[in-house]
Amino acid sequence: MSHTRTLAWHETLELHELIASQSVGLIKVKKSLKKIRDPQLRHLYSMAARGLEGNLRELLPFLPKAPVFHREDERADLFFEAGELLALAKTSVRNYAIAITETATPELRRVLVKQINAAIRLHEQVFQYMYQRGLYPAYNLTELLRGDAMHAQKAISMR
Template identity: 45%
Template sequence: MRETRPNQLAWHETLEIHELVAFQSVNLMRFKHAAPEVKDRMLQALYFQTIKDLEQNIVDLLQYYPKAQEAGERGDSYRELDEGYYAGSLLGFAKSSVKNYAAAITETATPQLKNLLANHLTKAIQCHTKIFNYMYERGMYPAYNLDRLLKHDREMAERALRFRN
């Protein structure tokens, strides 16, 4: 007998969408801020196309939030988004650094370079941990409260969509 799919997202789907919305919202604001400063018309056109695509991506993904499973207690504490934006941007960078170094190590045959990259990976992991702890301790990253995490995503995404420079 086949299992019927519930009318909600699986946990892992919810968390993947959270990662995508958070990452794209932070970068959408960054790109909107940077685009007017770009002087080369072709490059600026690429920025504007990327902005348009990210806006649509976020709108598309947010449609799935009502299907996210509810978990944990609901929290109403509000955090200033600017502080969260900067911390989230730093966290996203650290996370990408960990992934990039891990991938680079698998492509490296030279022992000295592999050791150097492994040392850099360790520093990137430590950096990520410090930034995560900073955010978690200040309520900016409610990692263990899915409802608050998704609420924060929505706030950040809506702010990114409204942002005009």
């Protein structure tokens, strides 16, 4: 096994996607946990939160090995709210793409194509919103990774 000083660009981008999506997911799970009354479901949510926290704690030490790194920001709440919507749109596009490849009924295929196009437009609009406000610096890997680290730390520390 090789011990490199930096990650490759492609694995850095995958690391970004994992940290960003799991940070947003952790915030969502922790916010939902406060509202859940059913003990068994509450336990499942607690397990999910611990799992996501553990994942982030294991992934964060790799960020300093990225080809570029470091950031501080105070707009984390806005990032999480917009990021949650961006993740929903992205997941919808992926889910529709899979569903379309499994569809044999022409009428259903037309509906799914219409809906995937709407999900693609939503993703673009949310991305542009985030990009224009500096919440998603897609063309600046240093800033992108700094934001990932900050958002993940905030998600972990949230009670």
